[in-house]
Amino acid sequence: MTKAKVAINGYGTIGKRVADAVMLQDDMEIIGIAKTRPNFETVMAQDKGYPVYTLADRVGSMEEAGIEVAGTVEEMVEAADVVVDCTPGKVGVTNKELYEKAGIKAIWQGGEAHELAGCSFNAETNYEEALGKDFVRVVSCNTTGLCRVLSPLNNEFGVKKARITLMRRSADPNDIKHGPINAIVPNPIKLPSHHGPDVKTVIPGIDVATTAVKLPTTLMHLHTINLELEKECTAEDVESILAEQSRVRFVGQGITSTAEIMELAKDLGRPRGDMWENCVWNESITMYEGELYFFQAIHQESDVIPENVDAIRAMMELESDGQKSIAETNAKMGI
Amino acid sequence: MTKAKVAINGYGTIGKRVADAVMLQDDMEIIGIAKTRPNFETVMAQDKGYPVYTLADRVGSMEEAGIEVAGTVEEMVEAADVVVDCTPGKVGVTNKELYEKAGIKAIWQGGEAHELAGCSFNAETNYEEALGKDFVRVVSCNTTGLCRVLSPLNNEFGVKKARITLMRRSADPNDIKHGPINAIVPNPIKLPSHHGPDVKTVIPGIDVATTAVKLPTTLMHLHTINLELEKECTAEDVESILAEQSRVRFVGQGITSTAEIMELAKDLGRPRGDMWENCVWNESITMYEGELYFFQAIHQESDVIPENVDAIRAMMELESDGQKSIAETNAKMGI
Incomplete structure (x- = not known):
């Protein structure tokens, strides 16, 4: 060939x-x-x-x-x-x-x-x-991370409405020009952010509202995801759909932050310490008052x-x- | 007396x-x-x-x-x-x-x-x-900041459902013991966080779901607030209710982050550079697909x-x- x-x-x-x-x-x-x-x-x-x-x-x-x-x-x-x-x-x-x-x-x-x-x-x-x-x-890294979870959940349960807060690393680890060093920057201030429309370029018709901030961290982005689903389902149902995704990795076992995820990637022997998969805290997957919530971290350099x-x-x-x-x-x- | x-x-x-x-x-x-x-x-x-x-x-x-x-x-x-x-x-x-x-x-x-x-x-x-x-x-500082905006908006328009992401400073400026220095920490991982129930101790019966993370910053907390309201209203209606609150301050005019708010507090001659009011970016107040969104920053040491x-x-x-x-x-x- x-x-x-x-x-x-x-x-x-x-x-x-x-x-x-x-x-x-x-x-x-x-x-x-x-x-x-x-x-x-x-x-x-x-x-x-x-x-x-x-x-x-x-x-x-x-x-x-x-x-x-x-x-x-x-x-x-x-x-x-x-x-x-x-x-x-x-x-x-x-x-x-x-x-x-x-x-x-x-x-x-x-x-x-x-x-x-x-x-x-x-x-x-x-x-x-x-x-x-x-x-x-x-x-982009954030939109890729969102599509990887929204797409299968939309196919299985129907996403009626997605509300997502994107907490963005503001510079890559090798970047010495950008900040902030010690502040939270709502960005854009005008809501909603462009990330929602960007998801729609891949999953047409999905109803998704995003807000975003830039943070004094270089390691990974973190998403708080809130979904209203069309079909009734449990946190366990959601967990098993996400478990089937080859580019979604569940984290737990003492991993409490983006820093420990990066340590895991290094321990796995990944080139450049990359984490190609979405990292979802499966412990965070919760149905609360009929709505789904979970946290995921996204490695901006490699996903x-x-x-x-x-x-x-x-x-x-x-x-x-x-x-x-x-x-x-x-x-x-x-x- | x-x-x-x-x-x-x-x-x-x-x-x-x-x-x-x-x-x-x-x-x-x-x-x-x-x-x-x-x-x-x-x-x-x-x-x-x-x-x-x-x-x-x-x-x-x-x-x-x-x-x-x-x-x-x-x-x-x-x-x-x-x-x-x-x-x-x-x-x-x-x-x-x-x-x-x-x-x-x-x-x-x-x-x-x-x-x-x-x-x-x-x-x-x-x-x-x-x-x-x-x-x-x-x-607490976070619950105080939430009550100051949820209470008047609930009185005026009725809060049907509040979804809030709390981005918390993880240490005060004088604190040399705590971290993270360079990571995002979902905390608690198990959702929702205790902040929602804490708001209910002051505003009984309000439907509020909160998620929280700890961040490598010492200056202020930042809240992303999403509200479904009972009564139909515009972003301008919300802005005028918040404008009436003596402990809510609108920020703009080149203030793009929590760092600039702290600089403003110092320029105002405030003791210890304190910012006693909630700082709401009025530019962020948005009605999007029938739901209200805005950002506010909270000075944890003084509100x-x-x-x-x-x-x-x-x-x-x-x-x-x-x-x-x-x-x-x-x-x-x-x-």
Whole structure:
């Protein structure tokens, strides 16, 4: 079988993780990564054997820094079947023309608007919608985390109304520019937040209202989820549906915070200490006055990584069955 | 008029603030404060002229540290009309016998159970219930903050269902023992949290479900409030009801976080930088799909202080009209 040729445009938090996850699969390979600056991540990419591409006007500075440049971004794109655009939010949109000109498929991340790709993706929810598509957007870490639980619960019990408070980490662990250090930031102040509408790009018609704050933490997001369901059910019914989800992990056993979840990921030997699954405290799953409540934590740096792999597989029609793609991705990554 | 004689048992975060607020009033005065250890707060109390009392077995260590001891806690209690118990949570309960024996009135804080006093107090909600009472509990900072908005909105529009996420500061600014430093802690994991039932001790029969987390911040709590109301109304209607509340302050004008609220309090010249009012982002007040949403921040160290003053006034029957007491307390404190 010829492997799908995957290029990574933007080799930061998401890009480097997608590259490594792609290389673990049998049906796809990395043909190059693009980076604009010769930092430690660029050196690491080269050391791993990923051909390093850059912008035409950056070749000189890359070579001066000792990076062997494989070519320009345009050349990388020409050589690929599909590019995963992991450039910063709102930058990816400027690359669309390049991809269209080269006639290759492209995946954007959740920082871009739904309209850019026309297809917003979560493997468990709408894999089949992405089959053969040229352009797909893998939704953000928070939206991915929400779709993974809302979609199966909606299918099983019908979600009449979802009310969710998103408590967001305000910077990634490697980020020294952003805050707050010691404050709670309602963001946006104007309610509701954009996360609800973003969920609707994947699960059309679901009634979901979200509020969000930014917090002085770098580790994970945390969601408080309140659902009114159409069908009567117990907390145990909900727990057994969530238990069936391969990308939902129950936490307990002394795990009382996002910090202990990150410790667990390291103890599991996960690359970069990543936690690809939603972490739901199954003890928190409660029916109270007829409504469902639970807490889940989301690792912002890594939960979208398996979703990107599945998106590639769907767009390249390497597998027509979403559940089979999810199982394959999980098996190769070790989920 | 003879002033009500007030003793403060426990001179920490809350006790020292209540003492200062009482001294600003015309109808009550501090006759002593009790402290178990000779730390900087004890020295400050003495410097301010508050007679310092202590436990019988601590007199020696106090005097060794240069504190002039006015007498034992028993003697302080004998000399008072009402004691405000500001000892740490679950310690106050052990003092009840002492107060009963001395035949004086006592106020506990929200760390104690409702049953200890039998009357849980929020001035705006149930001042009249505390008139002449011997024992009253001023509810916690979070419950006080919730009662201040739920009570008037319930009176005006009827609260059909309240769903609230409490994002709690996990330590006070002077606290070097507690965490987390960099994590989100769902607490309690088992839902719903105890805050809802605590609100019901002040507003009986209200339907309120709360979830809570602890956060790596010391400044203030933040509440996401979602209400279903009985009567149809607009965001503007809600805003005008909240605007009438003397202990609710609207924030905006570049205030995007709890940190900026604390800066405002300092700029206002407030003692210790305290913010006695609920801080509601009026821009956040939204009706969305028929439900009300808004954000408010609560200064955990100080929002209960004016409530303690009003509780004294009610219990001592210095004023029978709650609104008049609130106005008097506010005027003297500068709210």
